[in-house]
Amino acid sequence: MTVETFSLRRAFVAGLRRELVLSYRHKGDLANPLIFFLMVVVFTPLGISEDPRMLAKIAPGMLWVIALLATLLSLDGLFRSDYDDGSLEQMVLSPQPLGLLVLTKVFAHWLLTGVPLTLLAPVLGVMLQMPGDGYGVLVLSLLVGTGSLSLIGAIGAALTVGLRKGGLLLSLIIMPFYVPVLIFGSGAVKNAIEGFPVGAELAILCAMLVGWCMFAPLAIAGALKISVRA
Amino acid sequence: MRWRGESLRTPNFSMRSELLYLGHQAGVKKSLTAAENLRWFFGVQGLSFPGDIRSALAQVGLAGYEDTFCYQMSAGQMRRVALARLYVTQEPVWILDEPFTAIDRFGVKHLETLLQRHVSNGGLVILTTHQPLAIDGVRLIELQPFAGASLASDELVEGEQ
Numbered sequence: 001m002t003v004e005t006f007s008l009r010r011a012f013v014a015g016l017r018r019e020l021v022l023s024y025r026h027k028g029d030l031a032n033p034l035i036f037f038l039m040v041v042v043f044t045p046l047g048i049s050e051d052p053r054m055l056a057k058i059a060p061g062m063l064w065v066i067a068l069l070a071t072l073l074s075l076d077g078l079f080r081s082d083y084d085d086g087s088l089e090q091m092v093l094s095p096q097p098l099g100l101l102v103l104t105k106v107f108a109h110w111l112l113t114g115v116p117l118t119l120l121a122p123v124l125g126v127m128l129q130m131p132g133d134g135y136g137v138l139v140l141s142l143l144v145g146t147g148s149l150s151l152i153g154a155i156g157a158a159l160t161v162g163l164r165k166g167g168l169l170l171s172l173i174i175m176p177f178y179v180p181v182l183i184f185g186s187g188a189v190k191n192a193i194e195g196f197p198v199g200a201e202l203a204i205l206c207a208m209l210v211g212w213c214m215f216a217p218l219a220i221a222g223a224l225k226i227s228v229r230a
Numbered sequence: 231m232r233w234r235g236e237s238l239r240t241p242n243f244s245m246r247s248e249l250l251y252l253g254h255q256a257g258v259k260k261s262l263t264a265a266e267n268l269r270w271f272f273g274v275q276g277l278s279f280p281g282d283i284r285s286a287l288a289q290v291g292l293a294g295y296e297d298t299f300c301y302q303m304s305a306g307q308m309r310r311v312a313l314a315r316l317y318v319t320q321e322p323v324w325i326l327d328e329p330f331t332a333i334d335r336f337g338v339k340h341l342e343t344l345l346q347r348h349v350s351n352g353g354l355v356i357l358t359t360h361q362p363l364a365i366d367g368v369r370l371i372e373l374q375p376f377a378g379a380s381l382a383s384d385e386l387v388e389g390e391q
Contacts, residue, residue, distance in 0.1 A: 006247060006276040014273020018262070025261045086255025087270075094275045095246035101274065 011096040012104050019108035029077065033070035033113055034120055040066045041124040052129040059130035060138065060189035067117045067142055068149060068182055074113045075153040076170060078105065079161040079224065088161075092228050099217030102224065106154045106216070114146025130193070137192035137202070144205045145185040151209075151216035152177045158223035181208060233323075247275070250321040252329060256312035260301035264292060264311045267300060271315050281318045289317040291337065306332040316344060324348065326357040339364075 023030050044062060045055060082088040082105075091101045121142050122135050130138070156174035160166025188201035231238045233245055258267050265283045272279050287295055290310040300308050309332045316324065324345075330338050338361070345355050346365050 008276055010278060011274055011276035014270055018259075018266070018270050018273070021266065022259065022261055081259075084255070085259060086253045086257040087259060087274075089251065089253045089255070090257040090271065090274055093246060093249060093251050095243050096274070096276050 006095055008096060008100065011094070011101060015101055015104035016108055019105060020112075023108070023112050029074070030112055030116075033074045034116055036073055037066050037070045037117060037120055037124065040069075041127055044128065055129045056131055059125060059128035060134060060193065061186045062128060063121050063125060063130070063138065064142070064145075064182055064186035064189065067121060067146065068178055070117055071113055071146060071149045071153060072171060072174070072178075074109070075157050075174075076167050078109060078154055078157040079227075080157075083161045083227065088224065088228055092225060098221035098224065102154065102158070102220045103213075103217045106150050106220070109154070110147050110150040114150055115143070117146060118142040133195065134189045134193040137198050138189045140202060141185045141188045141205055144202070144209050145181050147209045148181050148205070148212050149178065151212040152181075155216055155219045155223060158220045158227065161224070162227035181205070184208075248321050248323050250315065250319055250324045252312055252315075252324070252326045254327045254331075256309055258300050258308045258312050260308075261299060263297050263299055264303075264314075265296040267311055268314055271312075279318070280320065286314045286318045287311070290314045290340075304332075306334065306337075309333060310337065313341065316341075316348075322353045324353065324355045324357070326355065328358055328360070330359055330361055 041062070044058075048058075049055065079088060082091070092098055094101060118139055121138055125135060125138060152174050153170075156170040157166075159173060160170045163169065184201045184204050188198045188205070191198045191201065236242065236245070238245070257271070259270075262270070264287055268283055268286065269279050283296060284293070287293060290313050292307060292310055292314065295303070295307070295311075300311060303311070313329060313333075329341060333341065342363065342365050345357075349355060349365075349367070
Protein backbone atom coordinates (compact mmCIF):
# COMPACT_ATOMS: atom_id res chain seq x y z
CA MET A 1 0.00 0.00 0.00
CA THR A 2 1.75 3.17 -1.15
CA VAL A 3 0.88 6.71 -0.15
CA GLU A 4 -0.96 8.25 -3.05
CA THR A 5 -1.06 11.81 -4.23
CA PHE A 6 -4.39 13.62 -4.25
CA SER A 7 -5.67 14.42 -7.68
CA LEU A 8 -8.26 17.03 -8.56
CA ARG A 9 -8.99 15.35 -11.86
CA ARG A 10 -9.66 12.03 -10.16
CA ALA A 11 -12.16 13.68 -7.83
CA PHE A 12 -13.90 15.25 -10.83
CA VAL A 13 -14.05 11.97 -12.74
CA ALA A 14 -15.22 10.00 -9.69
CA GLY A 15 -17.98 12.53 -9.03
CA LEU A 16 -19.12 12.64 -12.63
CA ARG A 17 -19.16 8.86 -12.97
CA ARG A 18 -21.21 8.56 -9.80
CA GLU A 19 -23.76 11.12 -10.98
CA LEU A 20 -24.14 9.41 -14.35
CA VAL A 21 -24.48 5.95 -12.80
CA LEU A 22 -27.04 7.25 -10.29
CA SER A 23 -29.19 8.91 -12.91
CA TYR A 24 -28.95 5.84 -15.13
CA ARG A 25 -30.47 3.90 -12.24
CA HIS A 26 -33.20 6.51 -11.74
CA LYS A 27 -34.28 6.85 -15.33
CA GLY A 28 -37.69 8.14 -14.32
CA ASP A 29 -36.24 11.33 -12.84
CA LEU A 30 -34.32 11.80 -16.05
CA ALA A 31 -37.42 11.61 -18.24
CA ASN A 32 -39.51 13.89 -16.02
CA PRO A 33 -38.45 17.29 -17.45
CA LEU A 34 -38.52 15.96 -21.00
CA ILE A 35 -42.04 14.62 -20.64
CA PHE A 36 -43.11 17.94 -19.12
CA PHE A 37 -41.57 19.75 -22.09
CA LEU A 38 -43.32 17.43 -24.54
CA MET A 39 -46.66 17.66 -22.75
CA VAL A 40 -46.83 21.45 -22.65
CA VAL A 41 -45.92 21.72 -26.34
CA VAL A 42 -48.53 19.12 -27.29
CA PHE A 43 -51.20 20.91 -25.26
CA THR A 44 -50.38 24.39 -26.57
CA PRO A 45 -52.12 24.12 -29.97
CA LEU A 46 -55.06 22.39 -28.29
CA GLY A 47 -55.40 25.02 -25.63
CA ILE A 48 -54.49 28.24 -27.40
CA SER A 49 -55.03 28.07 -31.13
CA GLU A 50 -54.38 25.72 -33.99
CA ASP A 51 -53.64 28.65 -36.32
CA PRO A 52 -50.14 27.98 -37.73
CA ARG A 53 -49.27 31.70 -37.98
CA MET A 54 -50.21 32.28 -34.37
CA LEU A 55 -48.20 29.22 -33.23
CA ALA A 56 -45.19 30.27 -35.30
CA LYS A 57 -45.29 33.66 -33.62
CA ILE A 58 -45.26 32.33 -30.06
CA ALA A 59 -43.04 29.29 -30.71
CA PRO A 60 -39.60 30.77 -29.78
CA GLY A 61 -40.84 32.26 -26.53
CA MET A 62 -42.90 29.19 -25.66
CA LEU A 63 -40.01 26.79 -26.22
CA TRP A 64 -37.68 28.88 -24.10
CA VAL A 65 -40.16 29.37 -21.25
CA ILE A 66 -41.01 25.67 -21.11
CA ALA A 67 -37.36 24.65 -21.24
CA LEU A 68 -36.71 27.02 -18.34
CA LEU A 69 -39.58 25.61 -16.29
CA ALA A 70 -38.54 22.05 -17.11
CA THR A 71 -35.07 22.82 -15.76
CA LEU A 72 -36.62 24.32 -12.65
CA LEU A 73 -38.65 21.14 -12.17
CA SER A 74 -35.50 19.04 -12.01
CA LEU A 75 -33.58 21.23 -9.58
CA ASP A 76 -35.22 20.51 -6.25
CA GLY A 77 -33.59 17.11 -5.87
CA LEU A 78 -30.13 18.20 -6.98
CA PHE A 79 -28.52 18.05 -3.53
CA ARG A 80 -31.43 16.52 -1.58
CA SER A 81 -30.40 12.87 -1.57
CA ASP A 82 -26.74 13.71 -0.91
CA TYR A 83 -27.88 15.81 2.03
CA ASP A 84 -30.13 13.06 3.39
CA ASP A 85 -27.66 10.18 3.20
CA GLY A 86 -24.63 12.10 4.43
CA SER A 87 -22.57 12.09 1.26
CA LEU A 88 -22.76 15.90 1.22
CA GLU A 89 -20.86 15.92 4.51
CA GLN A 90 -18.20 13.77 2.91
CA MET A 91 -17.94 16.24 0.04
CA VAL A 92 -17.70 19.24 2.36
CA LEU A 93 -14.94 17.56 4.38
CA SER A 94 -12.98 16.39 1.35
CA PRO A 95 -9.58 18.03 0.89
CA GLN A 96 -10.62 18.90 -2.65
CA PRO A 97 -12.28 22.30 -3.16
CA LEU A 98 -16.03 21.98 -2.64
CA GLY A 99 -16.64 24.37 -5.52
CA LEU A 100 -15.13 21.90 -7.94
CA LEU A 101 -17.00 18.93 -6.48
CA VAL A 102 -20.33 20.73 -6.86
CA LEU A 103 -19.38 21.89 -10.34
CA THR A 104 -19.19 18.18 -11.19
CA LYS A 105 -22.76 17.75 -10.01
CA VAL A 106 -23.96 20.80 -11.91
CA PHE A 107 -22.16 19.68 -15.05
CA ALA A 108 -23.85 16.27 -14.78
CA HIS A 109 -27.20 18.00 -14.25
CA TRP A 110 -26.70 20.07 -17.41
CA LEU A 111 -25.59 16.98 -19.34
CA LEU A 112 -28.69 15.07 -18.27
CA THR A 113 -31.28 17.87 -18.38
CA GLY A 114 -30.03 20.81 -20.43
CA VAL A 115 -28.61 18.82 -23.31
CA PRO A 116 -31.62 16.50 -23.76
CA LEU A 117 -33.97 19.52 -23.60
CA THR A 118 -31.83 21.23 -26.25
CA LEU A 119 -31.96 18.18 -28.48
CA LEU A 120 -35.72 17.81 -28.04
CA ALA A 121 -36.47 21.49 -28.68
CA PRO A 122 -36.16 21.49 -32.52
CA VAL A 123 -38.51 18.51 -32.75
CA LEU A 124 -41.06 20.35 -30.65
CA GLY A 125 -40.40 23.47 -32.71
CA VAL A 126 -41.75 21.61 -35.72
CA MET A 127 -44.89 20.81 -33.75
CA LEU A 128 -45.31 24.53 -33.06
CA GLN A 129 -44.77 25.43 -36.74
CA MET A 130 -41.64 27.37 -35.98
CA PRO A 131 -40.11 28.90 -39.15
CA GLY A 132 -36.99 27.18 -40.46
CA ASP A 133 -34.55 30.04 -39.92
CA GLY A 134 -34.78 29.76 -36.15
CA TYR A 135 -33.68 26.17 -35.51
CA GLY A 136 -29.92 26.59 -35.49
CA VAL A 137 -30.09 29.54 -33.13
CA LEU A 138 -32.70 27.80 -30.96
CA VAL A 139 -30.35 24.86 -30.39
CA LEU A 140 -27.32 27.07 -29.87
CA SER A 141 -29.05 29.46 -27.47
CA LEU A 142 -30.57 26.62 -25.45
CA LEU A 143 -27.28 24.76 -25.27
CA VAL A 144 -25.52 27.78 -23.79
CA GLY A 145 -28.53 29.08 -21.85
CA THR A 146 -29.37 25.83 -20.06
CA GLY A 147 -25.81 25.83 -18.71
CA SER A 148 -26.52 29.13 -16.98
CA LEU A 149 -29.91 27.82 -15.83
CA SER A 150 -28.29 24.77 -14.19
CA LEU A 151 -25.64 26.87 -12.46
CA ILE A 152 -28.10 29.46 -11.14
CA GLY A 153 -30.56 26.77 -10.10
CA ALA A 154 -27.87 24.92 -8.19
CA ILE A 155 -27.30 28.01 -6.04
CA GLY A 156 -30.98 28.01 -5.11
CA ALA A 157 -30.98 24.25 -4.54
CA ALA A 158 -27.95 24.55 -2.26
CA LEU A 159 -29.57 27.34 -0.24
CA THR A 160 -32.80 25.41 0.28
CA VAL A 161 -31.45 21.87 0.70
CA GLY A 162 -31.69 22.02 4.47
CA LEU A 163 -35.37 22.99 4.39
CA ARG A 164 -38.01 20.31 4.27
CA LYS A 165 -40.24 22.19 1.81
CA GLY A 166 -37.72 24.24 -0.11
CA GLY A 167 -39.35 23.92 -3.52
CA LEU A 168 -41.33 27.15 -3.48
CA LEU A 169 -38.51 29.16 -1.96
CA LEU A 170 -36.12 27.76 -4.55
CA SER A 171 -38.29 29.08 -7.38
CA LEU A 172 -38.59 32.50 -5.77
CA ILE A 173 -34.86 32.79 -5.21
CA ILE A 174 -33.76 31.91 -8.72
CA MET A 175 -36.58 33.41 -10.80
CA PRO A 176 -35.06 36.92 -11.01
CA PHE A 177 -31.76 35.47 -12.18
CA TYR A 178 -33.49 33.41 -14.85
CA VAL A 179 -35.08 36.50 -16.42
CA PRO A 180 -32.03 37.79 -18.35
CA VAL A 181 -31.23 34.32 -19.66
CA LEU A 182 -34.81 33.98 -20.92
CA ILE A 183 -34.87 37.45 -22.49
CA PHE A 184 -31.66 37.02 -24.45
CA GLY A 185 -32.35 33.37 -25.29
CA SER A 186 -35.80 33.83 -26.77
CA GLY A 187 -34.73 37.19 -28.22
CA ALA A 188 -31.99 35.50 -30.21
CA VAL A 189 -34.40 32.97 -31.69
CA LYS A 190 -36.94 35.67 -32.60
CA ASN A 191 -34.24 37.74 -34.27
CA ALA A 192 -33.06 34.75 -36.26
CA ILE A 193 -36.59 34.11 -37.52
CA GLU A 194 -37.09 37.73 -38.50
CA GLY A 195 -33.72 37.83 -40.26
CA PHE A 196 -31.89 40.12 -37.85
CA PRO A 197 -28.34 39.43 -36.64
CA VAL A 198 -28.15 37.26 -33.52
CA GLY A 199 -24.46 37.61 -32.63
CA ALA A 200 -25.03 40.06 -29.79
CA GLU A 201 -27.62 37.94 -27.98
CA LEU A 202 -25.57 34.77 -28.32
CA ALA A 203 -22.46 36.58 -27.13
CA ILE A 204 -24.32 37.83 -24.05
CA LEU A 205 -25.62 34.32 -23.35
CA CYS A 206 -22.06 33.00 -23.57
CA ALA A 207 -20.81 35.80 -21.32
CA MET A 208 -23.50 34.97 -18.76
CA LEU A 209 -22.47 31.32 -18.84
CA VAL A 210 -18.82 32.20 -18.29
CA GLY A 211 -19.72 34.58 -15.48
CA TRP A 212 -21.93 32.05 -13.69
CA CYS A 213 -19.27 29.36 -14.22
CA MET A 214 -16.87 31.43 -12.18
CA PHE A 215 -19.25 32.78 -9.58
CA ALA A 216 -21.76 29.96 -9.04
CA PRO A 217 -19.36 27.28 -7.66
CA LEU A 218 -18.29 29.68 -4.91
CA ALA A 219 -21.89 30.57 -4.09
CA ILE A 220 -23.02 26.93 -4.14
CA ALA A 221 -20.12 25.83 -1.95
CA GLY A 222 -20.84 28.61 0.55
CA ALA A 223 -24.55 27.80 0.63
CA LEU A 224 -23.91 24.07 1.09
CA LYS A 225 -21.54 24.71 3.99
CA ILE A 226 -24.27 26.72 5.70
CA SER A 227 -26.86 24.01 5.04
CA VAL A 228 -24.66 21.18 6.31
CA ARG A 229 -23.66 23.05 9.46
CA ALA A 230 -27.26 23.86 10.35
CA MET B 231 -8.48 24.53 18.93
CA ARG B 232 -5.28 23.82 17.02
CA TRP B 233 -4.04 20.97 14.87
CA ARG B 234 -0.29 20.79 14.20
CA GLY B 235 0.00 24.39 15.31
CA GLU B 236 -2.66 25.78 13.00
CA SER B 237 -6.12 26.99 13.92
CA LEU B 238 -8.98 24.64 13.06
CA ARG B 239 -11.21 27.58 12.22
CA THR B 240 -9.75 27.76 8.73
CA PRO B 241 -9.16 24.12 7.80
CA ASN B 242 -6.63 23.88 4.98
CA PHE B 243 -5.80 21.14 2.51
CA SER B 244 -3.39 19.24 4.72
CA MET B 245 -5.79 19.22 7.68
CA ARG B 246 -8.62 17.87 5.59
CA SER B 247 -6.45 15.29 3.89
CA GLU B 248 -5.60 13.90 7.33
CA LEU B 249 -9.19 13.61 8.47
CA LEU B 250 -11.62 10.75 8.06
CA TYR B 251 -15.14 11.57 9.20
CA LEU B 252 -17.93 9.07 9.50
CA GLY B 253 -21.15 10.83 10.35
CA HIS B 254 -24.42 9.64 11.74
CA GLN B 255 -25.53 9.34 8.13
CA ALA B 256 -22.69 7.33 6.69
CA GLY B 257 -22.82 8.69 3.13
CA VAL B 258 -23.74 5.37 1.55
CA LYS B 259 -25.91 5.72 -1.56
CA LYS B 260 -28.62 3.11 -1.74
CA SER B 261 -28.68 2.83 -5.51
CA LEU B 262 -24.95 2.20 -5.77
CA THR B 263 -23.28 -1.12 -5.10
CA ALA B 264 -20.99 -1.64 -2.12
CA ALA B 265 -17.89 -1.44 -4.32
CA GLU B 266 -19.10 1.74 -6.06
CA ASN B 267 -19.80 3.39 -2.71
CA LEU B 268 -16.37 2.49 -1.37
CA ARG B 269 -14.64 3.75 -4.52
CA TRP B 270 -16.48 7.05 -4.30
CA PHE B 271 -15.40 7.67 -0.69
CA PHE B 272 -11.85 7.78 -1.96
CA GLY B 273 -12.68 9.32 -5.32
CA VAL B 274 -14.30 12.36 -3.71
CA GLN B 275 -11.00 13.05 -2.00
CA GLY B 276 -9.11 12.68 -5.26
CA LEU B 277 -7.68 9.28 -4.40
CA SER B 278 -8.07 5.99 -6.17
CA PHE B 279 -9.03 3.06 -3.97
CA PRO B 280 -5.90 1.99 -2.09
CA GLY B 281 -5.80 -1.78 -2.06
CA ASP B 282 -8.38 -4.42 -2.72
CA ILE B 283 -12.10 -3.72 -2.39
CA ARG B 284 -12.87 -7.41 -2.00
CA SER B 285 -10.64 -7.85 1.01
CA ALA B 286 -11.79 -4.56 2.55
CA LEU B 287 -15.38 -5.75 2.39
CA ALA B 288 -14.35 -9.19 3.66
CA GLN B 289 -12.89 -7.47 6.74
CA VAL B 290 -16.35 -6.22 7.70
CA GLY B 291 -18.00 -9.54 6.90
CA LEU B 292 -19.38 -8.52 3.51
CA ALA B 293 -17.33 -10.83 1.31
CA GLY B 294 -19.14 -11.44 -1.95
CA TYR B 295 -21.32 -8.35 -1.56
CA GLU B 296 -19.20 -6.16 -3.87
CA ASP B 297 -21.86 -5.90 -6.55
CA THR B 298 -24.89 -5.93 -4.28
CA PHE B 299 -26.97 -2.76 -4.34
CA CYS B 300 -27.07 -1.08 -0.98
CA TYR B 301 -30.87 -0.81 -1.02
CA GLN B 302 -30.89 -4.61 -0.78
CA MET B 303 -28.86 -4.48 2.42
CA SER B 304 -29.90 -4.15 6.03
CA ALA B 305 -29.05 -1.06 8.07
CA GLY B 306 -26.14 -2.86 9.67
CA GLN B 307 -24.74 -4.03 6.35
CA MET B 308 -24.91 -0.51 4.90
CA ARG B 309 -23.16 0.80 7.97
CA ARG B 310 -20.46 -1.81 7.48
CA VAL B 311 -19.92 -0.74 3.88
CA ALA B 312 -18.99 2.70 5.22
CA LEU B 313 -16.84 1.16 7.95
CA ALA B 314 -14.88 -0.87 5.38
CA ARG B 315 -13.04 2.38 4.54
CA LEU B 316 -11.33 2.24 7.89
CA TYR B 317 -9.48 -0.94 6.92
CA VAL B 318 -7.70 0.62 3.95
CA THR B 319 -7.55 4.32 4.70
CA GLN B 320 -4.35 6.23 5.47
CA GLU B 321 -5.74 9.25 7.32
CA PRO B 322 -4.35 9.55 10.86
CA VAL B 323 -7.36 11.30 12.38
CA TRP B 324 -10.68 9.51 12.59
CA ILE B 325 -13.83 11.22 13.81
CA LEU B 326 -16.59 8.65 14.13
CA ASP B 327 -20.15 9.44 15.13
CA GLU B 328 -21.56 6.30 16.76
CA PRO B 329 -19.68 3.77 14.63
CA PHE B 330 -21.17 0.86 16.58
CA THR B 331 -24.78 1.61 15.63
CA ALA B 332 -26.50 -1.42 14.10
CA ILE B 333 -23.32 -3.50 14.40
CA ASP B 334 -23.52 -6.92 16.08
CA ARG B 335 -21.43 -8.03 19.03
CA PHE B 336 -18.81 -9.77 16.92
CA GLY B 337 -18.49 -6.76 14.65
CA VAL B 338 -18.03 -4.45 17.62
CA LYS B 339 -15.14 -6.57 18.87
CA HIS B 340 -13.55 -6.57 15.41
CA LEU B 341 -13.91 -2.81 15.13
CA GLU B 342 -12.43 -2.27 18.58
CA THR B 343 -9.36 -4.25 17.54
CA LEU B 344 -9.05 -2.05 14.47
CA LEU B 345 -9.32 1.15 16.51
CA GLN B 346 -6.74 -0.17 18.94
CA ARG B 347 -4.38 -0.98 16.07
CA HIS B 348 -4.89 2.44 14.50
CA VAL B 349 -4.06 4.20 17.76
CA SER B 350 -1.00 2.05 18.41
CA ASN B 351 0.19 2.95 14.89
CA GLY B 352 0.16 6.60 15.93
CA GLY B 353 -3.37 7.46 14.83
CA LEU B 354 -6.01 9.41 16.69
CA VAL B 355 -9.65 8.45 17.10
CA ILE B 356 -12.46 10.60 18.41
CA LEU B 357 -15.75 8.79 18.66
CA THR B 358 -19.12 8.95 20.31
CA THR B 359 -20.86 5.84 21.53
CA HIS B 360 -23.62 4.58 23.78
CA GLN B 361 -21.73 1.40 24.67
CA PRO B 362 -18.85 0.75 27.03
CA LEU B 363 -15.62 0.18 25.12
CA ALA B 364 -13.09 -2.56 25.69
CA ILE B 365 -10.09 -0.54 24.55
CA ASP B 366 -7.12 0.40 26.70
CA GLY B 367 -5.85 3.93 27.08
CA VAL B 368 -9.01 5.83 26.15
CA ARG B 369 -9.85 9.20 27.54
CA LEU B 370 -13.50 9.14 28.32
CA ILE B 371 -15.78 12.13 28.63
CA GLU B 372 -19.24 11.30 29.96
CA LEU B 373 -21.76 13.63 28.43
CA GLN B 374 -24.51 12.67 30.86
CA PRO B 375 -23.67 15.41 33.39
CA PHE B 376 -23.89 17.99 30.59
CA ALA B 377 -26.97 16.58 28.97
CA GLY B 378 -29.61 17.68 31.47
CA ALA B 379 -32.56 15.33 31.20
CA SER B 380 -31.06 13.22 28.44
CA LEU B 381 -32.02 9.55 28.48
CA ALA B 382 -28.91 7.90 27.10
CA SER B 383 -25.33 8.41 28.15
CA ASP B 384 -22.96 9.38 25.38
CA GLU B 385 -19.30 8.90 25.84
CA LEU B 386 -16.51 10.65 24.08
CA VAL B 387 -13.48 8.46 23.73
CA GLU B 388 -10.13 9.55 22.55
CA GLY B 389 -7.00 7.54 21.85
CA GLU B 390 -3.96 9.73 22.15
CA GLN B 391 -0.94 9.44 19.93
